[in-house]
Amino acid sequence: MIRLGNIVTANDGLPNSKGSPSGEAGVVKRLSVIDRFLPVWIVLAMVIGLLLGYFVPGLATALNFLSFGTVSLPIAIGLLWMMYPVLAKVKYEELGKLRGEKKMFGVSLTLNWLIGPFLMFGLAWLFLADLPDYRTGIILVGLARCIAMVLIWNMMAGGCGESCAVLVALNSLFQIVMYSPEAWFFVTYLPTVMGLGAGEVVEVSILQIAQSVFIFLGIPLIAGMITRFTLMKRRSKEWYDKEFAPRLGPYALIGLLFTIVVMFSLKGNVILSLPLDVLRISAPLITYFLLMFFVSFGLSYVLKFAYDKTVTLSFTAASNNFELAIAVAIGVFGIGSGQALAAVVGPLLEVPILIGLVYVALWLGQKLYKRKPGETQECETQDG
Numbered sequence: 001m002i003r004l005g006n007i008v009t010a011n012d013g014l015p016n017s018k019g020s021p022s023g024e025a026g027v028v029k030r031l032s033v034i035d036r037f038l039p040v041w042i043v044l045a046m047v048i049g050l051l052l053g054y055f056v057p058g059l060a061t062a063l064n065f066l067s068f069g070t071v072s073l074p075i076a077i078g079l080l081w082m083m084y085p086v087l088a089k090v091k092y093e094e095l096g097k098l099r100g101e102k103k104m105f106g107v108s109l110t111l112n113w114l115i116g117p118f119l120m121f122g123l124a125w126l127f128l129a130d131l132p133d134y135r136t137g138i139i140l141v142g143l144a145r146c147i148a149m150v151l152i153w154n155m156m157a158g159g160c161g162e163s164c165a166v167l168v169a170l171n172s173l174f175q176i177v178m179y180s181p182e183a184w185f186f187v188t189y190l191p192t193v194m195g196l197g198a199g200e201v202v203e204v205s206i207l208q209i210a211q212s213v214f215i216f217l218g219i220p221l222i223a224g225m226i227t228r229f230t231l232m233k234r235r236s237k238e239w240y241d242k243e244f245a246p247r248l249g250p251y252a253l254i255g256l257l258f259t260i261v262v263m264f265s266l267k268g269n270v271i272l273s274l275p276l277d278v279l280r281i282s283a284p285l286i287t288y289f290l291l292m293f294f295v296s297f298g299l300s301y302v303l304k305f306a307y308d309k310t311v312t313l314s315f316t317a318a319s320n321n322f323e324l325a326i327a328v329a330i331g332v333f334g335i336g337s338g339q340a341l342a343a344v345v346g347p348l349l350e351v352p353i354l355i356g357l358v359y360v361a362l363w364l365g366q367k368l369y370k371r372k373p374g375e376t377q378e379c380e381t382q383d384g
Helices: 021-030 038-055 057-065 073-088 092-100 102-127 132-143 150-156 161-193 206-234 237-273 275-302 307-318 322-333 338-368
Strands: none
Touching: 038 057, 038 237, 038 338, 057 237, 073 150, 073 206, 073 237, 073 322, 092 161, 092 206, 102 132, 102 161, 102 275, 102 307, 132 161, 132 275, 132 322, 132 338, 150 161, 150 237, 150 307, 150 338, 161 206, 161 307, 161 322, 206 237, 206 322, 237 275, 237 338, 275 307, 275 338, 307 338, 322 338
16 A cells, blocks of 8 residues: 555554554554545546536636736635644744755755756757747746645655745745746757747746745745644643644645645546647657656655655756746736647646556665655755
């Protein structure tokens, strides 16, 4: 059996929780119904969203009406609902221990801001050379590094929450500074220099990116920090980590399911009415997600990173900030553009693929790192 990594940490302290059959059975019994049947709920959420979007076309219009600029309020609510429990479990007081993890942070930034964008650029031209609008939308997705859902994938696979929080913060800062120049470089300049044709102009303001970062990361991060330090002061650190924090896990998953239903309902009619276009857009995205995950996982394993850090590196590299990519595509090219459609297809594929990769990571953890089913561990640190 492969158990989700850190969704439920209440099994800490179980007398037989590391490897024995009775211990594993005890872990399963202590999982909530949401945790135990998560793949079923996710598939149902996607199906419900698609059906709602197709058979209730007015629903998408109503949801789109609930927007602030290019930010969808229903999606924002779902993401905040999903991210707050994860960020409330981060041990902020222990982040200083990560100062010696320079090699891990360097590898992550290289994967996210050098290898990832060039890989998506190449795949977009390889699969969509004859469809410039979709190609541009795909490239915009590849430039937006994930600052939201990666926290969920990392938690589910048993990654280091503290390392993930730091990497997300670093990606957020880099995103504010680098997204606009990288969009110009990959969409406007590079195609012309390589003789691939005239590039497109993408004008993205730093203020627009900063707004997205604040909404989808700043708000839940601040709320999580306030929750942790306030309750630790009023009660105790031990009570917070062993009693309060484990109760938050299921709420993050409920937020994930809500977000999935909203995302798929918003574009359910488009997906079902343009299946061939969606298939063409899907090819480079699927290839990208899989390549980035397995290259990152393999590189981390070769560099002898611990399992929790390998998971964090792999999912931060393979995930993307679809909220920002969609906002840019809509703001620059319009809501009915091919660029916007390509950006929207991104998260609809990323969600099921990354969830599948969570189980792959857990299986690889057992095979390569000799982790036992139900085993939990503190984030490991290493110098260098």
